[in-house]
Amino acid sequence: MHKILIVGEHDGKTLNPATAKCVTCAGSIPDGEIAIVLLGSDTAAVAAQAAAIAGVxxxxxxxxxxxxxxxxxxxxxxxxxxxxxxxxxxxxxxSFGKDLMPRIAALLGVPQVSDLMSVEGAYRFKRPTYAGNAIVTVEADPARKLLATVRVASFQAATGGGSAAIESKSTAAALPSHTRYVGAKSGSTDRPDLQTAKRVVSGGRALGSAENFKLLFSLADQIGAAVGASRAAVDAGYAPNEMQVGQTGKIISPDIYIAIGISGAIQHLTGIKDARTIVAINKDGEAPIFEVADIGLVGDLFQIVPELERLIGS
Amino acid sequence: MQKIMVCIKRVVDYNVRIRVKPDGSGVMLDGVKMSVNPFDEIALEEALRIKERGTNIEVVAVSIGVADTQQQLRTALAMGADRAILVQTDAAVEPLTAAQTFLAVAKKENPDLIFLGKQAIDDDANQTGQMLAALWERPQATYASKVEISGGKASVTREIDAGLETIEVDLPAVLTVDLRLNEPRYVKLPDIMKAKKKPLDVTSLDALGVSANVLLKTVKTEPPAQRQKGVLVKDVAELFDVLKKKGLV
Structure with missing residues (x-):
């Protein structure tokens, strides 16, 4: 039997949906039994949410x-x-798991599979390399413990309805004092979280300015979407980095992704290829984004976006 | 602050279009341009800026790889590193092995700071820095977008999914850098000439007491699944109709 421990991510109040996606991934390991571990100052609320995930x-x-x-x-x-x-x-x-998991792996002297995208067996997995341009199948030694980060865009969240047992644990591990938390600054917004949103509107360099991104915010608010940006738009200063979608930003899998003024560099496409439907609006009909888009419209975004918003609102 | 170590990886240049070999045994590397991993260039640039703000700070570039990795270390020397160390091996080096190797070098060099890129653009593992920090039993500050050093401490702003987070770590520490930390300098011709005279020591995994274990065996490499090409609509009205029919708006 395989015993799988999932490190849950949370902010003290809400369990991050990434955790339920890890459960789905772990659930495809044959003959497995799943536990979730939560570290925090008070995990009562998030433990109740974790216990409700089916399969735990x-x-x-x-x-x-x-x-x-x-x-x-x-x-x-x-x-x-x-x-x-x-x-x-x-x-x-x-960013939570990528920072943490390799440190655990090294303490245990075991390897880590990063961005696990499919389970081929209890010790056989697929993962992307070269910005998603080469998918490798890797095999680990069953004699060793195996660590992995789960590419959350590759898995649907496990459903609710579970009733796992909750228990308190403590460890004798000595904790260092050399690392201290100072503070965080989040681009606080009422919009859905980019990583978990079902709808995402995203803008590229063709937007031309931070000011013009308001066009996207307006459309996004109308359809309840999160707003993303290409690396080119972030590099140009039109949008903050936490909005970046792509290999060096967030890898997402919404139901609909509307790419506006995004040419579709390979590193951007890596971040969106798990989206159910990709819509591209771009004035350059030769842009690579049209190679992957399910629905494309060639034209001027400054005319199309307000018009689309008007039609949706009517 | 006396010494900064920067770990550098030789990778396929980021402009090269990656092709998977038809027999699934890997990606085509013959005759392909190799470069310093772009994130490691940013790591080196940050080390150089700290060196230039301080006095008598030595920057040591360290890499693990084939003999030709000397080319990437020469680039690092041309950018401004004072000396370089190549741990020469033809073996495939996994992140844990890389971390053990850099640890062995760090134990000899005793740097105050170790900089690495947050990930290498070939295996995209994003592990080595964190593993090195764990083995070294020192702090880690990953995905740095701002670094301030003072009084034996580093205040590091990190790019996390929710935005920015700041942590403070005691030195020595391992820092891995993200894209927006800085823009690396261009290397000028006189610097390339000067770099030829800078020391570049070659050592081996054996000499450092590290063995290159294969803990994860790559059994197959394949190209990613392609998305089907979709349809073009003629105007906004048609786009709206399609989206509405699919229940997407």
Whole structure:
């Protein structure tokens, strides 16, 4: 039997949907039993959410004041200790998981599969390399523990309706004092979270200015969408980096992705290829974005976007 | 602050279009242009800027790879690194092996800071820096977009999914850098000439007591699944109709 421990991501109040996607991934490992571990200062609320995910056997809570912020140097020794009872340890390939999981792997002296995109067997997986241009199948030694970050865009979230047992855990791991949390600045917005939104409107360099991004915000608000940006638009200063979609930004899988004034560089396409429907609006009919778009419209975005918004509103 | 170590990887140049070999044994690398991993260039640039603001700070560039990796280390020297170390091997080096190797070098060099790119653009693993920090039992600050050093500490602003986060770490520490930290300098011809005279030591995994274990065996390489090409609509009204029919707006 395989025992899989999933490192849950949360902000103290809400379990990140990436966790339920890791559960789906772990669920495809043959003969597996799934536990979720949550580290925090008070994980009562998020533990209840984790316990409700279908397919989860148990939820482990590790509450202590040092765990208030997700610092890899603090979390890793505790998770390395808890990993003793498991064959696999998975985390999401979000900035949280990417920062944390390799530190655990090194403490355990085991390899990590990054961006696991499909399970081919209990120790055989597919993952992307070269910005998604080459997909490799890798095989790990069953004699060793295996760590992985799960490419969340490749998996649907597991459904609710579960009733896992919740238990409190503590570890004897010594925690370092060399790393301290100072603060965070989020582009606080009422719009849906880009990473988990079902609808995303995204803009490229053709928008021409930060001011013109308001066109996209207006359309996005009308259809309840998150707003993204290409790396070119971020580099040009039209949008903040947390809006970046692509290999070096966020990899997303919304139901609909509307790419406006985005030419479709390979590194951008890597970030959106799991979107169910891609719509491209661009004045250059030869732009690579049209190679992957399900629906394309060649024309001037400054006319098309307000007109589309008007039609949707009518 | 006396010494900064920068880890550099030789990778396929980011402009090269990657092709998978028809027999699925890997990607085509014959005659392909190789460069310094772009994130590692940013890491080196940051180290050089700290060096230029301070006094008597030495920047050491370290790489692991085939003999030709000397080319990328010469680029690092031309950018301004003081000396370079190549751990020469023909073996495939996994992130854990790379971290063990850099640890062995760090134990000899005792740097105050180790900079790496957040990931290499070939295997996209995003592991080596974090693993090195764990093995070295030192802090890590990944995805840095701003670095301030003072009084034996680094204040690092990190690019995370939700926005920006700032943490403070005691030195020595491992920092991995993100795209927006800086824009690396261009190398000028006189610097390339000067770099030829800078020291570049070659050592081996054996000499450092590291073995290149294969913990993850790559059994197949294939091109990604292609999306079907879609349809072009003629105007906004038709676009709206299609979206509405699909229930997407």
């Amino acid at each position: 056997k148990s939820v482990l809570r590790v509450d202590r004041s040092e765990n208030e912020h997700p610092l890899a140097a603090i979390f890793a020794p505790q998770l390395a200790a808890l990993a003793a009872d498991y064959t696999h340890v998975f985390g999401p390939s979000t």
